[in-house]
Amino acid sequence: MTLFRQEEIWGYYNTVISPQPQIPPIPQTSPQSVLTSLKENESTVSQTLELLSSRVSSQQKCLERGCCWSPLDETNVPWCFFSRNHGYSAITVHNPDSTRLEAKLTRKDAPSLFGADIKELTFYGEMQTENRFRFKIVDAKQARFEVPHENVQAPPSPPSGTLKYRVEVVQDRFGLRIWRTSPEKLLFDTTIGPLVYADQYLQLSAKLPSHNIYGLGEHVHQTFLHDTNWRTWPIFTRDAFPNGGTHNLYGHYPYFTCLEDESGQSIGVFLMNSNAMEVTIQPAPAVTFRTIGGILDFYILVGDTPEAVVDEFTKLIGRPFIPPYWSLGFQLSRWDYGSLEEVKKVVERNRQAGLPYDVQYTDIDYMENKKIFTYDMEKFADLPQFADYMHENGQKYIIILDPAVSTGKRINGPYETVDRGHAAKAWVYEPDGETPLLGEVWPGETVFPDYTSDGCIDWWVDEISRFYKEVKHDALWLDMNEISNFVKGGIKGCADNTLNYPPFTPRILDDLMYSKTLCMDAKQKWGNHYDVHSLYGYSMVLATEKASKVVFGKNRSMVFTRSSFPGVGKYAGHWLGDNGANWNDIKWAIPGMLEFNLFGVPYIGADICGFFDDSSEELCRRWMQVGAFYPFSRNHNAQGYKDQDPASYGFDSLLVNTSRHYLNIRYKLLPYLYTLFYKANVNGETVVRPLMHEFYSDRATWSLDKQFMWGAHLLITPVLDP
Missing domain, CATH: 3.20.20.80 (Glycosidases)
Structure with missing residues (x-):
């Protein structure tokens, strides 16, 4: 149940469009009537749609926006809801051809949330492939910013096979329903709430087929499976510490996947929008996107398995590159070695320790006063010859910019x-x-x-x-x-x-x-x-x-x-950025790696042993063990902390011996890992994947994120606790 009356369906997309049913005028919903309805059946709370989450914190502000106020005994549940007269109506709908749909939308008469509401919109829908439906909503009269993506574009020809979805359009209180055709299942239903489209505030909500939601970023998600109990995640690139909070981090990914059930059938939802936004995941289950610019440009991806959705997404945004073979080797770095002489000491001691080790870095300390495209001619005087020094031993050198x-x-x-x-x-x-x-x-x-x-x-x-x-x-x-x-x-x-x-x-x-x-x-x-x-x-x-x-x-x-x-x-x-040397961050790196494989970035890893703080021997030892199976395997730490390259713990230390053991396993498996990157490039497969991608019929795998797989055939189950 929702606070919004479910309208008669105006027509099925790509079928004969039926006339609009006669719908009587919708009266304003009083706050008291909503409150009474909710009190009579509090289970409806999970199905309602918030107005602005906790941002509308008083009854006065809520009613000023023409919305409904309903205080409850749970503070994490929103108390302000849209009334039924918000949204848009589809005035005309037509099919330019068999794979496209267009509609003219007009805003309903309702109070404004933030002003500058756009009265007339155009809706475009396009069946781009058998598994991909795109719809975008734009200002009918004035161009707005759209992401100039170099890879995302419509296919050169319309789909020729049988579509795995169908689309319904609701005319009054405009909404969209996307169904899987076999078996019949509702996948994405925007009639759960009204469309809001102002110059600097755009909102769209949709009911989803299950609570099994993965993705969105970039954040630290302490679990791979999302909590759907009114969690809001901001998305806007930001230099910030990945310390386990809900704040926005370095990347911008308004994309998630949803596993429907034990069949493995899944969907992906991608909003092509680069403006600052937040995404709220709700117990309906539903999702609400709120962005403050651009347009609403959605891609709905339909797959028979979770891997099939990754395939479809990377077809859209670009297949992952195949990294050079040498870059799959173990790598060492730190911020502020102090001098090239010290860098060489680290290189030599790790060579002498017999560690498989292919790449050495220098951070900004190699520069003259941190100026890019320079080097410190005193402390790093021989830097022009350093790459040759590394190459003589079959190793590589990487610089920061x-x-x-x-x-x-x-x-x-x-x-x-x-x-x-x-x-x-x-x-x-x-x-x-x-x-x-x-x-x-x-x-x-x-x-x-x-x-x-x-x-x-x-x-x-x-x-x-x-x-x-x-x-x-x-x-x-x-x-x-x-x-x-x-x-x-x-x-x-x-x-x-x-x-x-x-x-x-x-x-x-x-x-x-x-x-x-x-x-x-x-x-x-x-x-x-x-x-x-x-x-x-x-x-x-x-x-x-x-x-x-x-x-x-x-x-x-x-x-x-x-x-x-x-x-x-x-x-x-x-x-995954500037993590810390602690037992939380070693765990949270796994959901991060799994998510970036969903995002089409399989060359991914975390700073082994932690970037900030001194790493204990036990923590670093366990991190070297699991880090030996990161696709990007690099030990890196920050200025002012003790050395944590393996050899710094002593040539005959347990850490060095176990690091050598697990890195040797990695190196023996490099042909398999390289093949996984080839498959990612050609077929859109993940390199590191969660167990639920292979064993989705087992519900117990849906929330597993303390272990991971290389491809379909190798399971890594690390020790992540002291």
């Missing part, structure tokens, strides 16, 4: 990187479109490259090419690209306008749009930073991939990135 560029000079002269960037007009600009926005990151005052600009991309490719000639390396590691800024918005602050202070702010960290990033009214080629913020890392990856092709040619290289967006996995890998 941050996006922010210092505005200062170098020790012995001008900083030519920034000078060439000025000439190329490579930066993110203030609202005037002329003045580079100034912030502060590791090197001090900085400007920020706009990787959506052709001039910036050309400059970036040139800078990487120049630096490669100076300091050879084998791959690139991209960090701080959410984009991170140590001052709020910019050195000058941010203007008081509706981009920096929108009428509704999702539950992002700090409840401030420009916290630890750029002002939202900053200008980029693709649009306002308000719209493209969460695409910053994605656009940086595209530019870096172009540079990688120029620099490395036919030699196998790779890129991996902290910030990401759907489609990044086509070009790059990811790590």
